[in-house]
Amino acid sequence: MFQDLDLRAEVISAICGQKVKPSDTETCKTRANVLSFDEFHLHQCLRNLQPHVGYLEDEKEILDPPQHYSSYLSDSAGCGKYFGIVQGHLKKVEIELFIDEKDFFDPQYDYDFTQLSDSAECMRGGEPYKRPIGWYRMALKVKDKYPDGNTWLGSKGWRSHSVAGEWPVSYHGTSSDGAKGIINSQYMAGDGAVYGRGIYSTPVLAESENYAKIFQSKKTGKSYKVILQNRINPERREVCRRSDYWLIPVVAGTSASEEKEIVEGAIRPYGILIQEMK
Template sequence: TLVRRSDFRNDKVLRFIQSDRYQYELKPILSYFQLSSKDFNINSNYYYSQTDLLKEYRCGNNSYYIPIGWYRHGINLKNKYSDYINSIDTDNINNQWPIAFYGTHSLIGNNINQQDLQSSLINNDSIKNEYIHRIKSVDDKSFIYLTTDCSVAADRYTTSFTIKNGDYNKRFKIVFQCRVRPNSFTIHTDLVDHDQLWKINDPQAIRPYGLLLNTETILL
């Protein structure tokens, strides 16, 4: 996000910067993950911080839960998909692409600019791997599971990672916010917590349009 110098005095970290004594440089958080800025659209960035937001919304006549406390870095979809306008439409109509979330391991973030993201999701799907382990036998493994609740994706299917920053560590979790083509998924129930899971066989039916980031500060 853009930071104005006038905002420094209100920030718990930036207010200690003494620009007259040394040089400093502000870098976007995505630079720590070695991600290219061209793969993101800052106009789609959004911080889900409002406490007055409804917890549950509907999109494409399917419910999903707002990821309160997460910051979305918008992924640039323009010129990548011929139907990208339809896939990010915000009206709750029958043919709108509904919203779901995908929990990740930390290394998957680099795949945004290295290879096709949809194929990468299938190969690194921790939800699928856990589900396969529980039911012991699956004939078709070319699928991916998504959930309509970001907290489920983050708590159970995302591996956190830590970056040291001076006198404290930052613990991060990454979740992809996705649009899913209507009628391309089947709905299942998690075998343990009974959460709703969407099973998608076609990776082209998934449009990751936001990288959700959640941070926690750990004092050393």
């Protein structure tokens, strides 16, 4: 079921908030509105800028994105062809997008956790890691994508121990509702954060579920929730006072290109977790 291309496109649609359809590689070469994986990642970085942990308990204001992103988003290298800028705010452009499934997903690394009952802790990147029991992981096409190689991913297959050079696991929810949670910021820095300005995620799956995106599939008629599973660079991560939140610091005044470099070198999504709602 989770291998279905139409359902996978619906997952990307739900995360992006934009209609997305699957297409093959050759057809994508002739289409104008093709969303690449890199653009998807960039969109997730820029869509919401206020992290959940950036709120005081009595604060409800949503901060505007930094103005330097207006020009960055509007150029052809960013998401400007899909998302316009109106007075500093992202505004969705209602067009139909297409994805090359081979550019997004790497099914050989999918993993079905739905039938597992063993929740024993293991280690990833020197940090405790509990497998996401009850979820199915759609692997993203990240192997050989970054110039520093694949060590950050660790070795393939089940193991209880860490391997040298791999990064710990963290999670982002994908909902744009409610408290504008840590995953709403989707790897983008938020201003005025209680624990500092930067990129927030959580090593605790249950915490990220508070911000999971829920959608109903037209293909199956069922409802699902989705969460992004990441690896986070331990050399750039800080543990917040609440140890279930991790921060990648991004100082105020950092340029758009520098923030993009920080994102790519510090936190990388490698899977989409999906679970059927009961």
